[in-house]
Amino acid sequence: MKIVAKSAPSRRRLPHVLGVLGAVLAISLAAGWAWYFTRGQTGRHPGSALQGLQVFGSLPDFSLTDRSRRTVTRADLLGTVWVANFIYTRCTDTCPLQSARMAALQRDFPAERGLRFVSITVDPKRDTPAVLAKYAAGYDADRDRWWFLTGDKQAIYALIQEGFRLSVEDPSDTAAPAAASRGRLPDSARRFTARAADALDRMLRNGLALSVASAHSDSEFLAPPFLHSSWFVLGDRRARIRGYYRTEEEQPMQRLRQDIRTLLAEQ
Numbered sequence: 326m327k328i329v330a331k332s333a334p335s336r337r338r339l340p341h342v343l344g345v346l347g348a349v350l351a352i353s354l355a356a357g358w359a360w361y362f363t364r365g366q367t368g369r370h371p372g373s374a375l376q377g378l379q380v381f382g383s384l385p386d387f388s389l390t391d392r393s394r395r396t397v398t399r400a401d402l403l404g405t406v407w408v409a410n411f412i413y414t415r416c417t418d419t420c421p422l423q424s425a426r427m428a429a430l431q432r433d434f435p436a437e438r439g440l441r442f443v444s445i446t447v448d449p450k451r452d453t454p455a456v457l458a459k460y461a462a463g464y465d466a467d468r469d470r471w472w473f474l475t476g477d478k479q480a481i482y483a484l485i486q487e488g489f490r491l492s493v494e495d496p497s498d499t500a501a502p503a504a505a506s507r508g509r510l511p512d513s514a515r516r517f518t519a520r521a522a523d524a525l526d527r528m529l530r531n532g533l534a535l536s537v538a539s540a541h542s543d544s545e546f547l548a549p550p551f552l553h554s555s556w557f558v559l560g561d562r563r564a565r566i567r568g569y570y571r572t573e574e575e576q577p578m579q580r581l582r583q584d585i586r587t588l589l590a591e592q
Contacts, residue, residue, distance in 0.1 A: 389476035392458040413448035419555035491554040
């Protein structure tokens, strides 16, 4: 009986297989850095055990634009208790949960006219007032009580980093100034993020089937994600920051509700 040895895999297929494996590795590493940046680190606010109301400083002056094209400044927050967060409308990671959490807060405090909810985009180039208005409608956001703000990118990032003391990064912005942030991604991680996008592009060209949301173009899907904090920030009537709360866990959200009631009761 004649024994026929199995032929070795074609050498021409080897680079393709290695390319796919490399892409998966790059994507995994980039995702790991993103998780660390948005969830694994505590941000730039003082301390890691944020139990109870404290005073973490005051917000600086700012001027941003609401979805109704109205200018919103620090003065509009004075005299109100407010909860702020940071999102972008194309985000599929923490942003949908954040917005759902904020919508739940709006429902839990329906009669509190002195309470404001403030969602600030980290992608102002794409998140125009019209885009934010459409996004807000999906969460039944009260136009008077829940503001969605956009504006100059540099001003927004400075407000987040220096005012709210949280981290934000656009990995595609190679000209971004060095952020005084413990959570800022090192250059090697930023290169991994860009390489992951390039690997995905190669995978698509090689015919691998990937499901892409119909609302976004391929170029938008392949763009490196914005890295930003997923914490909620609670402020008082003097525009002072009083607390930080993780949105991924239920206990901090319950504590946030209690702290809101405490601040609303303050004279």
